[in-house]
Amino acid sequence: MNKVFTVFKKEILDSLRDRRTLLTAVVMPIVLMPAIMIGSVKFQEAQITKAAEKPVLLAVENQQSAPTLLDFLNKQKQVELKQVENFDQGIEAGTINVYLNVETDFEANLKTQKPTEVRVVQKSSNVDSSTAYSKVINLLQAFNQEQARIRLSQKGLATETLSALKPVSVDIATAQERGGFFIGLLLPMFIVVFAIAGGMYIAIDVSAGEKERKTLEALLLSPASRLQLVAGKFAAVAATASASIILSMFSLYFAFKFFPPKFGTEVVEINLTLGAIGIMLLVGVIMAIMFSGLLLSVAIFAKSYKEAQNYITPFYLLAILPVAIFAQLPGLKPSLGMFFIPGVNAVFVMKEVLIKTFDSAHIFITFGSLIIYAVIAVIAASKIYSKEGILFRD
């Protein structure tokens, strides 16, 4: 046990002095992950607000014939009235998005309560123009309604008489779910990535690195058993990968605390209670432990860093791919079997926890299967380390 700790301590100290490990296991999760997450949330927010707030650039041809309408349009915040020489060219040039063409007898017809045609001119192939068009149509509807209200009240009738039904829009996705869909997708993906990336360099360093530096034989000559050596190295890799995950989660937690993501006007609430964080950390750490065993088993086959990286890259893709596929599928209800797939199960459990729809069977299967995989990975690593052909491959 003492020797396991000796190896563990040495590997941790050694990797703390290694810029590559420090960068991938500590700096990246602290800085990069919140930066990407907050960045993409803010970007999406900005897109939504930009689209919503952009005013319609509107011109009215023959505007002196329609003072009432002009008066109404002037009061609209979403509308910016423009004067142009040539209306069609104005749309082409983008100085206006849409223009109205009113008849000379518009005002007179309004007084006598006769409907008048108003042409709404757009260019449907232009996105700005067609977006503005639907807004203008809505505004004209509102103008109609206002006129109707005035006319009805003159006749002593209430406006409601005109309405047969009143649609009310209801979104059953809670704010948590909307946030959870977004956060529950990106966040767990990143956690799987960091569970591997955080332990990658140290895993290579303690295995293929010993071969490349030619220190492996001296190590095997010491009275420490193979199992003790592997256990110490494994503990160091697992601790680094876990630290990487814990750091990234805390960093993210604080990032969202200080910059809560907004979608439209609502602040999205993410389920970041102590219990939720606890479950996610535990899933993340067990997953890190499992991947550490696998990384160590893969890297020992290599003779050098370069070779080890070549071996790990396909392994990395193999681990990420199912996660990427399953996590992207919209509205996928994971079957029980999916909670046996390492990585994928962690993504779904975290997602469920984040949006408070978790199922204890899912959490149980995930924990159980991850622990079993972790044990298998560690046993495999120590078996591989007893094979002399792999250790002394010239």
Next chain:
Amino acid sequence: MLRVKQLSKFFNGFAAVKEVSFQANGGEIFGLLGPNGAGKTTTIRVIATVLTPTSGTAEVASFDILKAPEKVRQNLGLLTSEIGLYDRFTARENLRYFGNLYGLAGQALEDRIDYLVEILDMQKFADRRAGKFSTGMKQKVAIARSIIHDPKVIIFDEPTAGLDVLASQTVIDYMQTARKEGKLVVLSTHDMAHAQKLCDRVAIMHQGKIIAVDSQAKIYQQTQADNLEDAFLKILGADAAKSALKAKEAFELRWLSKKHKRFGL
């Protein structure tokens, strides 16, 4: 102190070491000599328990390599021909790590490290990181590492390969000191000049087999040579002639038996 009994090691059917037997005792420098590829390093690795023998066994300080490998490692110091160090650790930190792995700790370990730093003349770089060490500096740290636990049996595999004269001398001095302390020093090398200067007894290895074990004086007597290099070449030449003869005989036999078959005999 070291007994090797009928030791063989095969790599995928290729016999790198064939039924090797010899004995060596405390207070002597024993030379394991042979050309490149003779099987010296493989023999040493099996003795040091990093490889498992295909058959046969060995004893180090009365501990069997198969029955008590950890005790064997505790009593054996091996300087491998590859002298890698942990680049991000200082010389002292490298030594401390291995000291811990050998079960040493605290003041006793620090004293031992100080002693080794002194006798191997490493004061100037003991507290610098090993990444930028010269081969000579690395070799000294590697020697200190191999004897950090003050083992009874010390095996040096090509210890002076790639070293300049000064650095080689440090190694040679240390081997003589260890002999005086009553330890067994096994020197594996293809450098006959060094071997002649240092070794009390030698074993000559060729193609995985030991073809001669004796004191230098007896070997000169048998071969009528006056230096180790000539003796070595003569013994090797005789062995090569013998194996050439054997190969010829084997070939003729095969050819004969084929002929017999062909004529239906």
